[in-house]
Amino acid sequence: MSRAELEGAIRQVPDFPAPGILFFDILPLLKDPKHFSNLTKELSAFANVIDVVAGIEARGLILGSAVALELGKGFVPLRKKGKLPGATFEESYGLEYGNDTLEIQERVLNRGDRVLLIDDVLATGGTLIASVKLIHQCGAVVESVAVALEINELSGRDQFAQNFPDISLHSLFVK
Structure with a gap:
C-alpha cells in the first residue's frame, strides 16, 4: 500500500x-486494519536506537501504542492534566484553538532512556514542544x-x- 493511498483516507x-x-x-486510517498496519509500519521506520515509545493524548496514544508493539518496545503515555495517578510533571502549552496542559508520571522513564515520541498531527508545535520538555524533566x-x-x-516545524x-x-504527510 502506498503513502498516497494512506493519505487519501485522511478526512478534512x-x-x-x-x-x-x-x-x-x-x-479512517485507524478503522481500516490494512491502513492502520501500514501507518504503524511507516511511523516505526522513524525509530533510531530507542528504549521506549511515548505517545501524546489522544490519537498519539493509539499510534504510539501500535508503534511500540511493532518495535517490541514499552510505551509511555503523555496525558491531559488530571488523568495520571501519582506524582507527575506538567507542562502547559498553546494550541491552534486554545491552551492545555500535559502530564507525565515522574518515575515512568529512567534517566537516559532514549525515546521515540509519536503524535497524530503537528500544527503549531506547542504540544510537541511541551511533550519533549516533559520527557526531559x-x-x-x-x-x-x-x-x-x-x-x-x-509553522509548527x-x-x-x-x-x-x-x-x-x-512527518508522513504534509498538508
Whole structure:
C-alpha cells in the first residue's frame, strides 16, 4: 500500500473543533486494519536506537501504542492534566484553538532512556514542544519525533526546530 493511498483516507472536517479550524481526521486510517498496519509500519521506520515509545493524548496514544508493539518496545503515555495517578510533571502549552496542559508520571522513564515520541498531527508545535520538555524533566532523551500529518501553514516545524534543533522531526504527510 502506498503513502498516497494512506493519505487519501485522511478526512478534512471544516470548522472543527471551532469555527475557522480545518481538522484533519485520521480515524479512517485507524478503522481500516490494512491502513492502520501500514501507518504503524511507516511511523516505526522513524525509530533510531530507542528504549521506549511515548505517545501524546489522544490519537498519539493509539499510534504510539501500535508503534511500540511493532518495535517490541514499552510505551509511555503523555496525558491531559488530571488523568495520571501519582506524582507527575506538567507542562502547559498553546494550541491552534486554545491552551492545555500535559502530564507525565515522574518515575515512568529512567534517566537516559532514549525515546521515540509519536503524535497524530503537528500544527503549531506547542504540544510537541511541551511533550519533549516533559520527557526531559524525567531525565530521558528524545531521539526523534514522528507524526502522521503536518499542517505546514501553521509553522509548527519551525517552532519545534527553534526549541529543539538537534531532535529529528519526521512527518508522513504534509498538508
